[in-house]
Amino acid sequence: LAKTTQPISMDSYEGQEVNITCSHNNIATNDYITWYQQFPSQGPRFIIQGYKTKVTNEVASLFIPADRKSSTLSLPRVSLSDTAVYYCLVGFRSHGSSNTGKLIFGQGTTLQVKP
Amino acid sequence: NAGVTQTPKFQVLKTGQSMTLQCAQDMNHEYMSWYRQDPGMGLRLIHYSVGAGITDQGEVPNGYNVSRSTTEDFPLRLLSAAPSQTSVYFCASSWGVRQSTDTQYFGPGTRLTVL
Numbered sequence A: 001l002a003k004t005t006q007p008i009s010m011d012s013y014e015g016q017e018v019n020i021t022c023s024h025n026n027i028a029t030n031d032y033i034t035w036y037q038q039f040p041s042q043g044p045r046f047i048i049q050g051y052k053t054k055v056t057n058e059v060a061s062l063f064i065p066a067d068r069k070s071s072t073l074s075l076p077r078v079s080l081s082d083t084a085v086y087y088c089l090v091g092f093r094s095h096g097s098s099n100t101g102k103l104i105f106g107q108g109t110t111l112q113v114k115p
Numbered sequence B: 001n002a003g004v005t006q007t008p009k010f011q012v013l014k015t016g017q018s019m020t021l022q023c024a025q026d027m028n029h030e031y032m033s034w035y036r037q038d039p040g041m042g043l044r045l046i047h048y049s050v051g052a053g054i055t056d057q058g059e060v061p062n063g064y065n066v067s068r069s070t071t072e073d074f075p076l077r078l079l080s081a082a083p084s085q086t087s088v089y090f091c092a093s094s095w096g097v098r099q100s101t102d103t104q105y106f107g108p109g110t111r112l113t114v115l
Helices: none
Strands: A010-013 A018-024 A033-037 A045-048 A055-056 A061-064 A072-075 A084-090 A108-114 B004-007 B010-013 B019-025 B032-036 B043-051 B053-055 B065-067 B076-078 B089-092 B111-115
Touching: A010 A018, A010 B004, A018 A084, A018 A108, A033 A061, A045 A055, A045 A061, A045 A072, A072 A084, B004 B089, B010 B019, B019 B032, B019 B089
Parallel strands: A010 A108, B010 B111
Antiparallel strands: A018 A072, A033 A045, A033 A084, A055 A061, A061 A072, A084 A108, B004 B019, B019 B076, B032 B043, B032 B089, B043 B053, B065 B076, B089 B111
């Protein structure tokens, strides 16, 4: 299983761009990189997913270098409502033809956006 | 679609009591899982299921049982509640885990307190 490492916390101010980096040295060939966002008292929700290079959607961008050992979630012009915990997930284990696997969340990065 | 639903939203138990946390999804997802989240910590996987009749242990399975008799339902049973099981419990589902591309959909959570 690919293990991820990300900063425990980050602070930012409204209007700034925030970049959260996740390290995943043991990423496997078939693994994708997925980021989730969790607001207080809610379950996590999907933000963005990618395999290599750059992916962009209406919420964020995801930058993945060629070696795929890390990835960076970029939130443009954050607002107070972006204050949340952000989780980086990479892959899981599958066993041959059986559809098994564990999806492991780490501690996440707590982003605090200040006015 | 209601998505992933969890009941109850809140529960208080005494040490030694047993109870079942309910989780249901109406998206015909193969994969379902249970996580617990303690204050200031990330999500930890308790048990998961890759389809009806198939379950497996996650990171912290002790003290919990699960079963998957139907695709829709994945109840989590606390056999003899302990104060260490005070936590917020999240249920999640996805189409499958053949690829790490499957988006996890989370329920609203159950806040459990064991006295």
